[in-house]
Amino acid sequence: SAVISQKPSRDICQRGTSLTIQCQVDSQVTMMFWYRQQPGQSLTLIATANQGSEATYESGFVIDKFPISRPNLTFSTLTVSNMSPEDSSIYLCSVGGSVYEQYFGPGTRLTVT
Amino acid sequence: QKEVEQNSGPLSVPEGAIASLNCTYSDRGSQSFFWYRQYSGKSPELIMFIYSNGDKEDGRFTAQLNKASQYVSLLIRDSQPSDSATYLCAVYYGGSQGNLIFGKGTKLSVKP
Numbered sequence: 374s375a376v377i378s379q380k381p382s383r384d385i386c387q388r389g390t391s392l393t394i395q396c397q398v399d400s401q402v403t404m405m406f407w408y409r410q411q412p413g414q415s416l417t418l419i420a421t422a423n424q425g426s427e428a429t430y431e432s433g434f435v436i437d438k439f440p441i442s443r444p445n446l447t448f449s450t451l452t453v454s455n456m457s458p459e460d461s462s463i464y465l466c467s468v469g470g471s472v473y474e475q476y477f478g479p480g481t482r483l484t485v486t
Numbered sequence: 487q488k489e490v491e492q493n494s495g496p497l498s499v500p501e502g503a504i505a506s507l508n509c510t511y512s513d514r515g516s517q518s519f520f521w522y523r524q525y526s527g528k529s530p531e532l533i534m535f536i537y538s539n540g541d542k543e544d545g546r547f548t549a550q551l552n553k554a555s556q557y558v559s560l561l562i563r564d565s566q567p568s569d570s571a572t573y574l575c576a577v578y579y580g581g582s583q584g585n586l587i588f589g590k591g592t593k594l595s596v597k598p
Contacts, residue, residue, distance in 0.1 A: 374532075404583045404584070406584055414590065415574060415588045415589060415590040415591055416530070416574070416588045418584055418586070421582065421583075421584045429582075429584070463529075465529055465530075469583040469584075472518060472535060472537070473517070473518050473578040473583050473586070474518075474520055474532055474535055474578075475532075475576075475583075475586060476532060477529040477530050477531070478529060479528070479529050480528075480529045
């Protein structure tokens with residue numbers, strides 16, 4: 374499976390600011406996804422990052438709050454905008470495999486104060 | 487609404503025993519089923535997938551699928567303390583590859 378890296382691994386941010394999280398894959402992949410995992414909870418899909426076009430957002434997530442870029446088949450960014458303490462979470466990128474499975478990056482642990 | 491249900495645990499088993507983790511899902515059209523292991527502070531790691539009724543074995547792990555009962559399970563034989571983690575069940579119900587619904591996970595503790 375692909376090797377996935379994320380930057381930063383963790384950050385502490387002030388409310389009202391924005392943070393951009395990077396996801397890099399060591400091979401070209403068609404499908405990339407962004408998830409949020411809040412403390413003690415399971416994974417919630419934020420959006421599918423589409424190469425060359427706008428991301429597809431899940432219900433409850435909007436582009437103004439979580440803008441996503443996918444400039445090529447190995448890289449994507451997720452920005453968490455105008456942060457509040459409720460955005461404190463782990464943010465994970467994943468890539469799709471051949472039988473609809475997904476492989477996850479190491480995650481970015483975000484704390485908003 | 488498509489749902490995936492798991493007992494949150496914790497499930498505690500002694501070292502060397504069989505750990506049995508269960509998952510039920512709501513959508514009869516679900517096509518593929520995945521088990522992920524997540525150690526504390528780490529990201530989920532895929533350990534098994536299954537899409538046909540019956541059993542699928544991989545080393546100490548066996549996934550069991552019963553589509554009629556909408557039930558999938560994971561058996562871990564000869565459980566080790568290193569198996570202590572949260573196990574997430576995920577169900578793909580078709581269409582976009584993003585249509586993967588995760589359960590909340592079962593926390594497994596293997597006692598030496």
